[in-house]
Amino acid sequence: MRYMKAVLKKNKVMVLAYLLVGLGNAFLENFKADFYRRIVDGLAERNLALTGILLYGAILSVNYLLNYAEEYPAKKLQHGIYLDFKLLALEKISRIDYQEYQKNGTGKLVQRIENGAEAGKNVLYDFWFCVFRQLLPTIGFALYFIWNISPAVTGMILSGYLFIFLVTNILLKVLYRLKERILNEEERLNHFLVRGFMEMLVFRMERQFPGEIKKAKAAKEEIVSSKVKMNLIHEAFFTVFALLVAALDIGILIYVWSSQDISVGSAVALLMLIENAYTPIAIFNVLYVQYKLDKSAYRRYAEFLQTKEDTRLEQGSSIANLQGEICVRNLTFSYKGNVNEEGKLLKNVSFAIGKGEKVAFVGESGSGKSTLAKLLAGLLKYEDGSIQIDGKELKELKLNNLYGSFNYLSQDAPVFDGTLRENLVFGKNVPEEKLNEAMEKMQLSSLLGNLKNGLDTEIGERGTALSGGEKQRLAMARLLLKENHVSGITILDEATSAMDNLTEKQVMAEILCHFKNQTVIAIAHRLNSVADFDKILVFYQGKIIGQGTFVELMKNNVYFQKLYLTGQQSEQRE
Numbered sequence: 157m158r159y160m161k162a163v164l165k166k167n168k169v170m171v172l173a174y175l176l177v178g179l180g181n182a183f184l185e186n187f188k189a190d191f192y193r194r195i196v197d198g199l200a201e202r203n204l205a206l207t208g209i210l211l212y213g214a215i216l217s218v219n220y221l222l223n224y225a226e227e228y229p230a231k232k233l234q235h236g237i238y239l240d241f242k243l244l245a246l247e248k249i250s251r252i253d254y255q256e257y258q259k260n261g262t263g264k265l266v267q268r269i270e271n272g273a274e275a276g277k278n279v280l281y282d283f284w285f286c287v288f289r290q291l292l293p294t295i296g297f298a299l300y301f302i303w304n305i306s307p308a309v310t311g312m313i314l315s316g317y318l319f320i321f322l323v324t325n326i327l328l329k330v331l332y333r334l335k336e337r338i339l340n341e342e343e344r345l346n347h348f349l350v351r352g353f354m355e356m357l358v359f360r361m362e363r364q365f366p367g368e369i370k371k372a373k374a375a376k377e378e379i380v381s382s383k384v385k386m387n388l389i390h391e392a393f394f395t396v397f398a399l400l401v402a403a404l405d406i407g408i409l410i411y412v413w414s415s416q417d418i419s420v421g422s423a424v425a426l427l428m429l430i431e432n433a434y435t436p437i438a439i440f441n442v443l444y445v446q447y448k449l450d451k452s453a454y455r456r457y458a459e460f461l462q463t464k465e466d467t468r469l470e471q472g473s474s475i476a477n478l479q480g481e482i483c484v485r486n487l488t489f490s491y492k493g494n495v496n497e498e499g500k501l502l503k504n505v506s507f508a509i510g511k512g513e514k515v516a517f518v519g520e521s522g523s524g525k526s527t528l529a530k531l532l533a534g535l536l537k538y539e540d541g542s543i544q545i546d547g548k549e550l551k552e553l554k555l556n557n558l559y560g561s562f563n564y565l566s567q568d569a570p571v572f573d574g575t576l577r578e579n580l581v582f583g584k585n586v587p588e589e590k591l592n593e594a595m596e597k598m599q600l601s602s603l604l605g606n607l608k609n610g611l612d613t614e615i616g617e618r619g620t621a622l623s624g625g626e627k628q629r630l631a632m633a634r635l636l637l638k639e640n641h642v643s644g645i646t647i648l649d650e651a652t653s654a655m656d657n658l659t660e661k662q663v664m665a666e667i668l669c670h671f672k673n674q675t676v677i678a679i680a681h682r683l684n685s686v687a688d689f690d691k692i693l694v695f696y697q698g699k700i701i702g703q704g705t706f707v708e709l710m711k712n713n714v715y716f717q718k719l720y721l722t723g724q725q726s727e728q729r730e
Contacts, residue, residue: 159461160280163240167233171285174229177222178289184219186297189428191215193305197421237281241273244461251465254535255491263350264343265460271339272457275450283447291436291443298433305422305429309408313433316400320437323396327389327445334382335449339456341382345375353617390442397438404430468534472554478561478644479546480675482509482532487541489524489531501527503698505541509675509691511643514668516686517679518719519695525679526567528695529649532677533564545645561644563635565651567679569627571619576604577611579619580634594636597666598629599659624654632663636670646671648678652685660685683720692716 164171191212198204249257303310348368352359359365405427412423489502502524509515517525530536531543534555543550545558571579580591591611595604603626607613619627628651635646648667652660664685668676680686687706694702694709694716702713709716 159241159244159458160276162244163237163276163280166240167236170229170232170236174226174233174285175289177226177229178285179293181219181222181226182290182293183297184215184222185294186301186429186432188212188215188219189425189432190301190304192428193419193421193425195421196424197419200420233285234277234281238273238277241276241457242269245269245273245457248461248463248465251469253464253466253537254530255537256463260460261347261350263347266350267343267346268456268460271342271453272460275453275457278450279447279454283443283450286443287440291440294432294436298429302426302429302433305426306411306418309411309426309430312404312407313430316404316434317437319400320397320441323393323441327393331386331389331445331449334386335452338379338382338386339453341375341378345372345379348372348375390445393441393445394438397434397441401430401434404434466555468537468551468553469555472552472557473548474554474557475546475548475561478558479511480509480513480643480645481511481544481546482645482675483542483544483547484508484532485542485544487528487531487538487543489527489536489538489540501698502531505698505700507693507700507703509677512673512675513691514676514678514689516689516692517677517695518681518683518686518692518716520719523695524698525695526649529564529647529677529679532645533562533647534558535564563638563644563646565628565631565635565648567650567653569619569624569651569654570631571615571622571627573615573617575609575612575614576607576630579615579630580611580637586637590637594633597636597670598633598663600626600629600633625656625659628652628654629659629663632667635667643673645675645677648676650679650681653681657682657684681723683716683723694719 195204195208195212198208299310299313302313348371352365352368352372359368408423408426408430412418412426418426485506487502487505488500490500505524505528517528519525527536531538532550534550534553537551545553576595577591580586580594588611592601592604595601603622604610613621615621615630619630622630632651646667652663655663660682661684664678678686678689683706686692689706691703692706692709693700694713696715702709702716704712710720
């Protein structure tokens with residue numbers, strides 16, 4: 157409920173206005189029926205004054221004006237609440253623990269947020285607001301005016317409520333199972349769609365699209381079938397309800413016919429008021445069924461919002477002027493669940509990096525290099541050992557402060573759906589000359605010259621319009637435009653892996669020149685690209701088995717020599 161309270165708090169003024177106007181309308185809907193009774197009886201007895209008719213007209217006018225007036229807060233809340241729930245999800249992503257983030261599949265997560273935001277809006281706006289501003293007041297006012305005319309008819313109406321309650325409970329059990337099935341299949345269908353969109357080449361080249369489409373069609377058939385069944389059950393309820401109201405109308409007419417105590421005006425008012433007393437019940441039952449179903453979708457959404465957060469983002473001490481000294485002592489790391497020795501990705505790793513040093517991590521895939529990079533960036537959390545930045549323990553630092561002087565590029569080429577300009581500066585106002593200069597330094601001038609819209613060209617989801625090397629160079633151009641190059645730390649986790657040798661050499665030269673005062677850590681497979689680095693750390697099965705300059709390791713480290721020769725042979729084959 158705390159997420160719903162947060163959304164309500166954001167919209168409290170509109171909520172209050174919407175509730176007050178709704179109460180006014182609920183009263184007038186019933187009061188005008190009671191006043192109409194007096195009009196009819198006055199006409200029948202020929203004692204109706206003109207002022208009574210004019211007053212009735214005024215009541216109708218106020219009622220219609222209030223109906224119009226509620227449209228503004230209604231639409232503001234209807235659309236605003238839905239989008240506020242989506243924004244809560246984005247805010248959650250900004251704080252989510254990195255390992256928890258890795259567990260979530262994009263397709264399923266997007267569908268869960270979409271369903272959850274819609275369900276949250278339905279629960280608040282379509283159910284609770286409707287209940288408290290319309291349904292309960294309308295029923296209460298209707299029963300009050302009916303009781304004033306005939307207590308006996310009030311008893312008949314209350315007994316009908318009991319019948320509807322029993323029918324609703326039976327329907328709920330069936331509908332809840334159907335809704336759960338629909339949610340599961342919608343997430344499954346979206347999973348196949350997003351997977352197909354994001355990894356088109358893999359599924360095309362492996363000829364897996366027919367199988368994927370078959371699975372998606374099966375999910376679609378299940379969704380359609382379940383939704384049709386839900387609709388038929390809803391319509392069955394309305395049919396039963398309509399028959400009940402019709403029976404009550406006939407019963408009241410018979411009661412009035414056999415009784416000499418109720419006037420024509422009272423009979424007409426009763427029929428109008430019964431509509432007001434029962435229509436909200438019908439609406440409530442439909443809304444209540446949907447409410448229970450929406451709670452299921454919202455529960456999944458709330459589970460995501462309750463995912464573990466990275467508390468270190470906003471908690472901890474700050475470093476006023478990051479120098480870039482790193483000291484790692486006896487660092488051991490494994491993902492939760494891997495407690496045995498074989499499951500440890502890093503084992504008693506220790507090393508030191510001085511301010512402004514250029515250091516490379518090398519080794520075979522799976523040797524722990526990227527894991528260590530993520531630990532140094534504060535993405536993964538360590539428990540055994542120590543990582544100190546400028547003499548302060550990393551786990552005690554406020555990460556959002558640290559990231560002001562900290563750059564991290566992964567091998568996945570971190571570009572996003574948007575224009576080239578957005579990928580470079582995130583919407584900041586930066587002179588065109590600076591952007592073009594950064595693109596030129598990263599060997600992207602020819603690409604830019606061939607684009608009709610230049611820097612305003614859309615690059616697609618995860619940069620699908622660009623090659624792997626172009627995406628990596630675009631991400632590096634972004635680094636050149638940051639204002640934190642005077643001091644700090646930059647980590648490049650195989651950030652040049654998709655580039656050819658010549659381009660990689662030129663790009664790395666520009667990066668090292670730009671960040672000459674920063675501590676730079678580069679993870680590389682092409683050893684020639686880091687030959688001029690101050691120090692190289694050699695990793696093997698989670699341990700450092702050698703460190704020194706390129707020349708020193710080529711003389712003294714057999715494993716490093718093997719890596720170099722393997723790399724040379726691979727380059728020759730290319």
